Amino acid sequence: MQGTVTSVSKARVGERFEELVSKHPLWQNPLLVACSKNELSLKDYGYLIAQHFYYSRGFTRLLSALMMQCDDDKFRAELSHNLWEEAGEENMEERHSNLLRKMMNDVFDIANPDGTDFKTYTVTYFDECLRFLKNTNSIGAAAFLGWGTEGVVANIYEYWFEGLKGLGVEEEALRYLSLHMECDDEHAEVIENIALSQCNDDVSSHAQEIEAAINKALDLRDEYFRAIYQDITTAKIEPLVSAICGKQPYYKVEDVPLFSSSLTQNSGVKLYSNQQQDDGINFEVSRFNIGCEVMDPRLLEIPEGCRNECHKHAHESMFYVVSGEGRVHIADEHIEVSAGQLIYVPRWVDHYSENTGEGKLTILAITDFGLTKHFSNNTDFSYRKKQQEQVA
Ligand SMILES: [Fe+2]
Ligand SMILES: [Fe+2]
Structure with missing residues (x-):
C-alpha cells in the first residue's frame, strides 16, 4: 500500500x-x-x-x-x-x-x-x-x-x-x-x-x-x-x-454613395471621448461610417492645452493633421506636428497626442480597424483605467 x-x-x-x-x-x-x-x-x-x-x-x-x-x-x-x-x-x-x-x-x-x-x-x-x-x-x-x-x-x-x-x-x-x-x-x-x-x-x-x-x-x-x-x-x-483574391469590386456606387467630407467638427459619428481634468485629458473621437471594408477613418479633436490617453491597439494608423499644432508621442519618441503633416503609428505601440498650440488640434486617423476588429483583444483597454500611471 x-x-x-x-x-x-x-x-x-x-x-x-x-x-x-x-x-x-x-x-x-x-x-x-x-x-x-x-x-x-x-x-x-x-x-x-x-x-x-x-x-x-x-x-x-x-x-x-x-x-x-x-x-x-x-x-x-x-x-x-x-x-x-x-x-x-x-x-x-x-x-x-x-x-x-x-x-x-x-x-x-x-x-x-x-x-x-x-x-x-x-x-x-x-x-x-x-x-x-x-x-x-x-x-x-x-x-x-x-x-x-x-x-x-x-x-x-x-x-x-x-x-x-x-x-x-x-x-x-x-x-x-x-x-x-x-x-x-x-x-x-x-x-x-x-x-x-x-x-x-x-x-x-x-x-x-x-x-x-x-x-x-x-x-x-x-x-x-x-x-x-x-x-x-x-x-x-x-x-x-x-x-x-477574386478581384471582386467591393465598393458599389449604387449601394454606397460616394463619400466626401470637409472634415469639419461633428463630421463623423461620435465614437469615444474622455475628460480627466487632473491629467489634462480631454478629447473626442468620431468615426466616418462610409462603408469601408478595412480602412476606418476617424477624427480626433483635442482642445487647447489638452491631450488624449496613452493607449495601444491592434490597428495601425496614419495620422493627418487637419488643423492646429501639437506633439504626437509614439513609444519613447515624439514628433512636433502642425497642419498638413502625416504621421504613421504602428500596431501595438503606446501613443498619445497633445495639443501644444492655440485653438483646437484636429487629426484625421485612417486605420485598418476593419481588419483588426475581427481579432479578439484588439485594444489594450487597461490604459484607460490607469490614467495616473500612463503619464509617468
Ligand atoms: Fe490610437
Ligand atoms: Fe465526461
Whole structure:
C-alpha cells in the first residue's frame, strides 16, 4: 500500500498546485477571452465544440492510461468509478461522449459528429496527452490529468455554457456542459488525491514533477485553443480575402454613395471621448461610417492645452493633421506636428497626442480597424483605467 496523506494536509498542499493552475497563461488565451467577451457566434462555437468532440470521445482512453500507470488497486478502483460515470453508469446511451453527440445535433445541427473534419492540431493535442500519460509515472500522470486537465474543464465549460446561453441556447440543450461543470471538480479531486497519496507524506520532494506535469497539460491546451482561435478568426476574414483574391469590386456606387467630407467638427459619428481634468485629458473621437471594408477613418479633436490617453491597439494608423499644432508621442519618441503633416503609428505601440498650440488640434486617423476588429483583444483597454500611471 502506498503512503497516505490526511485530507486536511492534502487540501493544504493541493493549494499550491491550484495556484499554479490559476496563474497559467491559459486563462488569457484569446479563445477564452473571445468567449468571455461574447465575440463568438453560434457557428464559431459549432466549430470549437466539433473539434473538442475528438477529445471528449477519447477521454476514457486518457483515464485508462492513468489507470494503467497505477500500481495500487485502490487507486484503480477509484478511477474505475470515474470511468463508470463517464460511461453513463447503467445507461450506456448516457455516456458523456454520447451526450456531446446529442448536444452537437440539437444545438449545431451536426448530425454526424464522428464525421467531423478533425484538424491535425486536434488529433495532435489528444495524442500528446495520451503520450505523456503513457510515458510518465503514476504521480506525473495523475497530476497531468487531475490539476492539468479535469481540474480546468469545469471552468472552461462554464465559458462555453455562458457564451452559448448568451446566444439564446436553452440550458437544457447544454446538459453535456452543465453536467461536467457539476461533476468534474469531484473527478479532478479523486485524481489529485491519487497524486498526493503517492508522495509518502513528502509532497515537496515530488513538487517539481507534479508542477511540470500540470504545466505540460496546460501548455498543450493553451496551444490547442490558440490554433482553434486562429481558425475561427481566419474564417471571419475569409470573405474579405476571397473578395481581394477574386478581384471582386467591393465598393458599389449604387449601394454606397460616394463619400466626401470637409472634415469639419461633428463630421463623423461620435465614437469615444474622455475628460480627466487632473491629467489634462480631454478629447473626442468620431468615426466616418462610409462603408469601408478595412480602412476606418476617424477624427480626433483635442482642445487647447489638452491631450488624449496613452493607449495601444491592434490597428495601425496614419495620422493627418487637419488643423492646429501639437506633439504626437509614439513609444519613447515624439514628433512636433502642425497642419498638413502625416504621421504613421504602428500596431501595438503606446501613443498619445497633445495639443501644444492655440485653438483646437484636429487629426484625421485612417486605420485598418476593419481588419483588426475581427481579432479578439484588439485594444489594450487597461490604459484607460490607469490614467495616473500612463503619464509617468
Ligand atoms: Fe465526461
Ligand atoms: Fe490610437
